[in-house]
Amino acid sequence: MSQPTDAALVFLDPNYPAGRIADPTQPQILVTDEGLTRGDGVFETMLAVDGKVRKLGLHLNRLASSANICTLPIPPEQAWEAAIQTAVETLRKQRPEFTEMTVKLTATRGVSGMGSTCWVLATGVPESTIRQRENGVDVILLDKGHDAAANHRAPWLLMGAKTLSCAVNMSALRYAKAQGKDDVIFHTSEGRVLEGPTSTVLMVKIDQQTGVPTLITPRLETGVLPGTTQGAIFAGAEDSGWDLGYGPVTTEELLQMDAVWLVSSVRLITPVLSLDNQPMGQHPEITAKLTEFLLAGAH
Amino acid sequence: MSQPTDAALVFLDPNYPAGRIADPTQPQILVTDEGLTRGDGVFETMLAVDGKVRKLGLHLNRLASSANICTLPIPPEQAWEAAIQTAVETLRKQRPEFTEMTVKLTATRGVSGMGSTCWVLATGVPESTIRQRENGVDVILLDKGHDAAANHRAPWLLMGAKTLSCAVNMSALRYAKAQGKDDVIFHTSEGRVLEGPTSTVLMVKIDQQTGVPTLITPRLETGVLPGTTQGAIFAGAEDSGWDLGYGPVTTEELLQMDAVWLVSSVRLITPVLSLDNQPMGQHPEITAKLTEFLLAGAH
Structure with missing residues (x-):
């Protein structure tokens, strides 16, 4: 597993059109988030090569389909695309030697009554993989x-x-x-x-x-x-x-x-x-x- | 759902024998915690009446059994008991009118290679319940x-x-x-x-x-x-x-x-x-x- 410092974290946030960059080495999630308390959320794991995410459309489609099966409202594709771009660019600046990256999308049901929690995490690809x-x-x-x-x-x-x-x-x-x-x-x-x-x-x-x-x-x-x-x-x-x-x-x-x-x-x-x-x-x-x-x- | 301010949060932490009190209204969990990324963890939900947890022994036994089925090493009962006491006492001071409380125990697999993340969250009992x-x-x-x-x-x-x-x-x-x-x-x-x-x-x-x-x-x-x-x-x-x-x-x-x-x-x-x-x-x-x-x- 790559260390958290080898990662870029971007939350989807209506106040930040390109996504809100956050520190993945610091706690970012409330203990009452239902993604944590109930495993109630959906995700996608993608590969980016030389800064380009592979099969982006297929992954965004499947994320939307998973969310739909779970009756979980999630932000539109454009918001995901913007946050993905910010995460990939941020990690490429931090770690230009990462030719391959794992880019993970997560949407949880969030804290009751406050809407979903959505983020993009870009990391290196583990050696073992x-x-x-x-x-x-x-x-x-x-x-x-x-x-x-x-x-x-x-x-x-x-x-x-x-x-x-x-x-x-x-x-x-x-x-x-x-x-x-x-x-x-x-x-x-x-x-x-x-x-x-x-x-x-x-x-x-x-x-x-x-x-x-x-x-x-x-x-x-x-x-x-x-x-x-x-x-x-x-x-x-x-x-x-x-x-x-x-x-x-x-x-x-x-x-x-x-x-x-x-x-x-x-x-x-x-x-x-x-x-x-x-x-x-x-x-x-x-x-x-x-x-x-x-x-x-x-x- | 009771508001987060109507809650007391205590992490199990070897450096704090009575548990480490934390703010439940602030993010406390890393996005890489496998409790969040994989739903990989166990929990118990208990009732406390007038500051006394009911069926504490049965719940701690079942928590240990769940953790055992999941091959998840968790702290000993005494550490849970101390953190539970701290959480219940903290919430009773904040909210003396809560004659009943929900006391939830959670143990996640944590961030890969860093051991489990364990906490106790005490809240009021929802009206709907x-x-x-x-x-x-x-x-x-x-x-x-x-x-x-x-x-x-x-x-x-x-x-x-x-x-x-x-x-x-x-x-x-x-x-x-x-x-x-x-x-x-x-x-x-x-x-x-x-x-x-x-x-x-x-x-x-x-x-x-x-x-x-x-x-x-x-x-x-x-x-x-x-x-x-x-x-x-x-x-x-x-x-x-x-x-x-x-x-x-x-x-x-x-x-x-x-x-x-x-x-x-x-x-x-x-x-x-x-x-x-x-x-x-x-x-x-x-x-x-x-x-x-x-x-x-x-x-």
Whole structure:
């Protein structure tokens, strides 16, 4: 984790059109903010390269969608864009050597009756994240407890919203680490593949006759988060004429895939080395191709 | 909601054996605290009457249990007890007219690598809470998405821990309010009764032959939080020779009960007026008896 001094913090504030710069090393949040007391808020984590945020539109869309699912009024896109620009420029001045930055957007429900609390935090990208991009991850499969239809049946469960209530995701990662693994892929109670705690699952199945690969991701209907990185890769892949597939994928089918990746905005396209101790196929040439698609699709 | 000035805030701090008093109207939490960024922390909400916290031991036990489920190291009980005393005494000096107080304990995972952030916040009891105690609540039944066995199968889901990741609980309450109702009782995907978003479900079934009431609550095995108020009431009821029952209770059986209550530390024993628009039996004499049991059992 980068030190707080290696960070730029900007609050969205109607009195400051470009955002209000604040000190991230000092307390900034009231103990009564419902983002803190109830995990009641939404967020996005983005990557900026050379001062330019990737997939900004996709992230702002998803932030608005998450807020909408949570009935949380948030400021308009222009206010976010201005604060993001201020945060990125501020950190670039402080730390010109940061060619990559993590830019995190947060909107909480705030203190009761006082409106949402919204901010942008720009930091460096942790070494450990860069290492996983290059080296890949060992993954375990864990049950998320709900069935594939819960999302449709029970909209109050907020599936498909990226909320601050991530204690279970963090718990699953700790569970994996206690077993010497790096990450997790969740599945439904019936064994349908969902997503990682902080990533989307991407798979490739290569046709044994023709050698043509199909790029596959789980359906959103089961309650997974719409991945902005997956979306950009699929857009690029489609433009290049690749075959695309959308789950349902069972955990048995996952283990039969030719290759599996966890994709997310900052860790990018991380190869899965093993699943529940079973070694998975490695296809660096496909990873390179997916990276091309991501750059092409990340308008 | 009481105003922040009607509050006393005390952080647990090894340098301050009685706790470090802080200003609840000023920001006290870093934006990088994982309690805020990940809903990664645990809490307890207690009631103090005339300066004395009720069921203190039960709450400190459950806080330790929640922290243990989350692998979150927290300070020892003595540190909590000292900070609680400081917070209650401080608010009693500020607001001697507050005969009742809400005393909330929070422990977050803190900023990465810097240890947990722990505090006690004492406030007045909101008028709306007092009203619900007296008037009762209209309740809807909502699916929690998981089956009754998920808790056993998937300990990483943190069922049974009272975590800060409550966005779904708040969402369910908003869903109820949008329908003109006050509160929610969750059930499993098979229709087993679980708990309320901030309460435990208590039921009474009266034997039609003998007129003897049995006091019933759902089993913990399904992943409900062990209710401290339910525990105190059951302890008092058992001492008085009442029949006690533990679920599984289906939603169909719930609707056939002679009376249902939502119980919690601050709202106490709140009668359920209706369930999914079906009026429920009202037994003020049993409510009064349960209140006696609570006072007797709340050592």
